[in-house]
Amino acid sequence: MTCPSPIVVALDYPTIEQATAMAKRLDPKLCRVKVGKELFTKAGPAILDELHELGFDVFLDLKFHDIPNTVANAVAVAAKVGVWMVNVHASGGRRMMEASANALAQIHDHNTLLIAVTVLTSMDETDLVEVGIDLSPQDHVMRLAKLAQSSGMDGVVCSAQESSMLSETLGKDFVLVTPGIRPAGSDQGDQKRIMTPVQAMAAGSHYLVMGRPITQAQDPIQVLTQVNNELGVVA
Ligand SMILES: O=C(O)c1cc(=O)[nH]c(=O)n1[C@@H]1O[C@H](COP(=O)(O)O)[C@@H](O)[C@H]1O
Numbered sequence: 001m002t003c004p005s006p007i008v009v010a011l012d013y014p015t016i017e018q019a020t021a022m023a024k025r026l027d028p029k030l031c032r033v034k035v036g037k038e039l040f041t042k043a044g045p046a047i048l049d050e051l052h053e054l055g056f057d058v059f060l061d062l063k064f065h066d067i068p069n070t071v072a073n074a075v076a077v078a079a080k081v082g083v084w085m086v087n088v089h090a091s092g093g094r095r096m097m098e099a100s101a102n103a104l105a106q107i108h109d110h111n112t113l114l115i116a117v118t119v120l121t122s123m124d125e126t127d128l129v130e131v132g133i134d135l136s137p138q139d140h141v142m143r144l145a146k147l148a149q150s151s152g153m154d155g156v157v158c159s160a161q162e163s164s165m166l167s168e169t170l171g172k173d174f175v176l177v178t179p180g181i182r183p184a185g186s187d188q189g190d191q192k193r194i195m196t197p198v199q200a201m202a203a204g205s206h207y208l209v210m211g212r213p214i215t216q217a218q219d220p221i222q223v224l225t226q227v228n229n230e231l232g233v234v235a
Contacts, residue, residue, distance in 0.1 A: 005233045006201065007031040007224065008059055010179070010211030011051075016043040020050055022215060028055035029235040030224055032084065034209060036061040048081055057084035059177075059209075063117050065089035068099035076103040079112040085177070087157060090116035090144040094151045101152030113175060116148035117157040121180030124192045137193060138162055142169065149174055159193035160200030160208075167204030179209035183227060186213045197227045 009031045013019040019039050026033065033056045035047055040062060051058050060083040064071045071088055078086040088100055097116060104114055118141040119128070125136055133140055141162045146169075148156050155175025158166060163176050178200050180191040188194055189212060200208055210227070217223040228235070 003028060003030070003032055003057060004235055005029075005031050005228050006205070006207050006231065007197075007214075007227060008034050008177075008207050008209045009214050009224070010034045010036060010061075010209055012036055012038050012211050012215065014038055014042055016047055016050070019043065019047060020054075022220065023051055023054055023056065025221060026056075026224065027235075028057070030228060030233075032057040032059060032207075034059040034061050034211075037063075045081060048083060052082060059083065059085040059087075061087055063087055063089055064100075065092045066096070068092075068096045071096050072099035072103035075100040075114060076107060079104055079107050079110040083112055085113040085115055087115045087117055087177075090118050090148045090153075090156065094147060097148060097151035097153055113154045114152075115155050115157055115175060115177055116144070116151075116153045118144040118148070118162075119158070121159045121178075121193045122190050127192075138165065142166070145170060145174075155206070157209075160195035160203050160205050161193045163200065163203035163205045172204070175207070176205045177207045177209060178205040179211075181208045181210045181213070183213055183223070198230055201231055 011019045011033050060078050064074050119137050141158050145156045145166050149170050157177045159180045160178040180194045182194045184196055197208055214220045214223050
């Protein structure tokens with residue numbers, strides 16, 4: 001079954017019990033789910049099996065960034081466990097991304113999207129200057145996204161503020177995964193480059209990653225349903 005919603009709920013929890021309790025309240029017809037560093041470090045690959053058994057497409061968000069051989073092998077293992085999406089850091093460079101794409105291509109019948117993180121949505125121009133990058137976030141995202149596309153990635157993680165620019169330049173099939181999604185009036189937290197769900201989809205995002213606005217809401221299902229309704233998703 002393909003989920004009709006673009007929403008990917010970030011299951012950022014410290015225990016497998018909390019993550020599965022939330023997943024059981026969610027519905028694979030209403031969203032996909034994301035397993036990141038916090039949950040994976042505690043729960044390990046068992047959480048992937050559990051979420052797959054519940055019927056979810058799973059984004060394994062470990063943002064691999066290492067030498068080409070190490071990252072390529074990690075990406076291949078992720079595809080073999082059947083995750084729907086896996087990511088690497090575009091700043092790991094062309095050889096790292098090409099090795100990862102080649103490793104995936106050698107797996108018969110895999111169904112995993114390989115996505116490169118550009119500039120984290122928690123960063124702005126000042127943060128980039130501190131790490132030696134004298135470009136605006138937009139320009140650095142564009143540079144890394146072009147590199148990711150020409151290195152064989154299926155798409156990128158970026159902020160929705162960059163979606164229309166990337167969609168125009170790199171084409172509508174290049175997958176844009178956008179965290180930093182905040183429904184109007186919700187807390188920005190540590191995110192800097194944010195957009196509302198409706199704005200993000202209008203800008204050309206394919207998938208919207210949402211964590212705290214859903215998982216820390218008093219009624220997470222009501223928020224998820226409301227966002228799906230605003231986006232015109234018919235489950
Ligand atoms: O790769 C990601 O998913 C990611 C990339 C990025 O640039 N920014 C970003 O926030 N994320 C992830 O998206 C989620 C956002 O969560 P909230 O800020 O709670 O909605 C977190 O799990 C982050 O790890």
